[in-house]
Amino acid sequence: MKKIVTLILAFVICFALVSCGSPSPTDVTDSFLKAVKAQDAEEMAKVYAGDDFKVLDDDGEEKEVLGALEKSIMTKFFDFEYKIANEKIDGDKAKVDVTFKTYKMGNAFTAFIGEYFSQALGLAFSGASDKQVEELAETLFTEQLDKLTKKDYTKTVSVSLEKVDDQWKISELDEESDVLNAMSGGLIEAINNTSNAFNDAE
Numbered sequence: 755m756k757k758i759v760t761l762i763l764a765f766v767i768c769f770a771l772v773s774c775g776s777p778s779p780t781d782v783t784d785s786f787l788k789a790v791k792a793q794d795a796e797e798m799a800k801v802y803a804g805d806d807f808k809v810l811d812d813d814g815e816e817k818e819v820l821g822a823l824e825k826s827i828m829t830k831f832f833d834f835e836y837k838i839a840n841e842k843i844d845g846d847k848a849k850v851d852v853t854f855k856t857y858k859m860g861n862a863f864t865a866f867i868g869e870y871f872s873q874a875l876g877l878a879f880s881g882a883s884d885k886q887v888e889e890l891a892e893t894l895f896t897e898q899l900d901k902l903t904k905k906d907y908t909k910t911v912s913v914s915l916e917k918v919d920d921q922w923k924i925s926e927l928d929e930e931s932d933v934l935n936a937m938s939g940g941l942i943e944a945i946n947n948t949s950n951a952f953n954d955a956e
Contacts, residue, residue: 779848779915780841782922787852791832803918804926823892826899830857834937835905846917853910860940862898867948870894909936
């Protein structure tokens with residue numbers, strides 16, 4: 755009987771040690787995305803391998819005064835949903851798949867660009883100031899964003915992680931990463947496509 759009890763205790767201790775180990779890549783990705791949604795810079799920093807991942811001001815607080823456009827962008831950007839699957843570990847590197855579901859911000863930007871240039875040209879010829887043209891852009895983009903009421907953009911991307919001091923962390927994301935593009939409902943892709951179109955036209 756003693757031997758059985760000893761084996762059971764050993765099993766329990768072993769299980770507890772495994773359970774209490776460092777968070778898995780899936781857990782870390784979940785913590786990171788929850789922190790992004792909550793705009794919690796401190797929590798993001800704990801699980802991010804890059805030097806910085808700013809979604810807030812340096813003091814960790816939102817700006818006291820936000821324009822209508824900024825409010826619309828932030829409201830839509832941080833309201834994404836996600837599902838994590840397919841964790842794969844290879845030594846000190848790991849990947850997980852994340853399926854984002856959010857608003858089609860990329861479509862809103864494309865629609866805004868078309869409407870903006872059709873109106874801005876007329877304003878320019880009428881002698882409008884730079885400020886008036888800028889205000890037109892902010893108004894039109896805000897209107898397009900405010901039309902987005904359904905989360906009908908879905909995209910699955912791969913999130914990379916790496917071990918830092920024996921802890922899993924999200925690998926640094928560049929400004930044009932697939933992750934940020936999916937998180938923003940295709941906004942980065944739409945901006946890049948527009949920029950490339952202008953460059954080709956020059």
